[in-house]
Amino acid sequence: MEPSILFYLLSAMSVISALFVVFSRSPIYSVLSLIVCFFTIAGHYIMLNAQFLAIIHIIVYAGAIMVLMLFTVMLLNLNEDVSVHKFNITKLIAVITGGLLFLVILASVKSSTLLTYQAPPNLNIGNAQDIGMKLFTDYLLPFEISSVLFVSAMISAVLLAKKEVK
């Protein structure tokens, strides 16, 4: 069965914006196209019936991480690209390596087929109640450890970014 037209639209937008992230000259345009890419991935999540995860994805990525990245770009005054974009052999090798990696992954997943297993249709997964039940019963210990990870990340970010006291 063919995927819907919405899938093609979202996929084309995410791939094109991901290519813009890599190839655009100014870091500001890279950050903005990465935001577009994250919104299209959130659209894919909604199409895959994971509504709670789509909202969390928009809040965390487009709301927190990309604002942090934009502030860093503006704080470090990286808006004009200081490095000259000359074509050298390293970039050619990088493009060839990326393409070859894509071919290798695709060839390895081509041999496996997914059609043997028919999942029972369950439209109830992916809402907040289901994920909350999972998080607070089966994954309670990783949930608590992730808060420790956040505290350590916050302390290390403050320590790394503050000016040294002479």
Next chain:
Amino acid sequence: MNPITNPESTTNWYLFLSCLLFSIGVMGVLFRRNALIILMCIELMLNAVNLLLVSYSAYAGNTDGQTFVFFIMVVAAAEVAVGLALMVSIYRNIGSIDIQSLNKLKW
């Protein structure tokens, strides 16, 4: 069943899309010399893996994959906070975040 949310029809296409996004991320890490854009390409790779986990979660019909995506988002947020603090610190010491100027540890 709604053809948009029908899980088992489009999983192969999501597999294709995730491989493509991951390869674009790897190519960006190898291609660019700005350390900030390398960090953003790492985010792109993490999101490709997240998309694949969500598509398999919808395919298999349980929530465990979506919970894994939740924890990957947690780790990605912590990683970005520490990584951007490192960028600010490097910029304050060296004056640029071009990775060509960070070759003190090169053999």
